[in-house]
Amino acid sequence: MKFYIMTLFPDMVMDGLNTSIIGRAVNQGLLSIEAVNIRDYAFNKHNSVDDYPYGGGAGMLMQAEPVFQCYQALTERIGRKPRVVYLSPQGKTFNQSMAEAFASEEELAFLCGHYEGIDERVLEEIVTDYVSIGDYVLTGGELPAMIMVDAISRLVPGVLHNDVSAEFESFQDNLLEYPQYSRPEVWHDKRVPEVLMSGHHANIEKWRREQSVIRTAKNRPDLLEKAELTPDEQILAKRIMEE
Ligand code: ADE
Numbered sequence: 001m002k003f004y005i006m007t008l009f010p011d012m013v014m015d016g017l018n019t020s021i022i023g024r025a026v027n028q029g030l031l032s033i034e035a036v037n038i039r040d041y042a043f044n045k046h047n048s049v050d051d052y053p054y055g056g057g058a059g060m061l062m063q064a065e066p067v068f069q070c071y072q073a074l075t076e077r078i079g080r081k082p083r084v085v086y087l088s089p090q091g092k093t094f095n096q097s098m099a100e101a102f103a104s105e106e107e108l109a110f111l112c113g114h115y116e117g118i119d120e121r122v123l124e125e126i127v128t129d130y131v132s133i134g135d136y137v138l139t140g141g142e143l144p145a146m147i148m149v150d151a152i153s154r155l156v157p158g159v160l161h162n163d164v165s166a167e168f169e170s171f172q173d174n175l176l177e178y179p180q181y182s183r184p185e186v187w188h189d190k191r192v193p194e195v196l197m198s199g200h201h202a203n204i205e206k207w208r209r210e211q212s213v214i215r216t217a218k219n220r221p222d223l224l225e226k227a228e229l230t231p232d233e234q235i236l237a238k239r240i241m242e243e
Helices: 010-017 020-027 064-078 096-103 120-126 142-153 163-168 201-219 231-242
Strands: 002-007 032-037 083-093 107-111 129-132
Touching: 002 010, 002 064, 002 142, 010 020, 010 032, 010 142, 020 032, 020 142, 032 064, 064 107, 064 120, 083 096, 083 142, 096 142, 107 142, 129 142, 201 231
Parallel strands: 002 032, 002 107, 083 107, 083 129
Antiparallel strands: none
């Protein structure tokens, strides 16, 4: 899968994404991530890409033309018009189902705004998806773009060594992940739950599923509406929520 990130801060994006699992997947050729510098498309001698908003108000806006030129150069070079995600608190809130849908694209472009945003006219022409990563306001779209690239990349086949983990972790199934333990058996006087030491796979699965239901009921009861629970699990969840 190929990601193109249109930004005024290419180093920030590339530095953040070339380590760990994503960096390894890039080195293996499973992913490619390219930051495209919008400033390279500045059209005045000061190299500026921002200006005052018509009608007044605080701050500066990114101008339409450099963003448009950047987009056009990109689409001409790759020979296609990829979906373009504009990161903004006004977008639809990003979640795991959106990550899954984006992961089926071959190419995906991100547009990162700065200052007070971007001239509306170019957004109307090039943006296909408006996405927010949550109800808070950041200084720019770079961190949200990096978060999306990370969440989408781990769903690309081969990126996680163990394909099972992408399926079973939190949110697939709308349940939170169960607690996990590794050596030693006792740490700070806390013992690993007995069932996990039993080697009895069916009991372990049952215990994990229960823990997922309990955690979700305690921490994210809103998710339970979409989770498929057995009648026993529904009773368990209800009890936890009433506690
Ligand atoms: N840009 C600024 N704040 C943002 C947010 N919460 N999500 C996506 N993009 C943003």
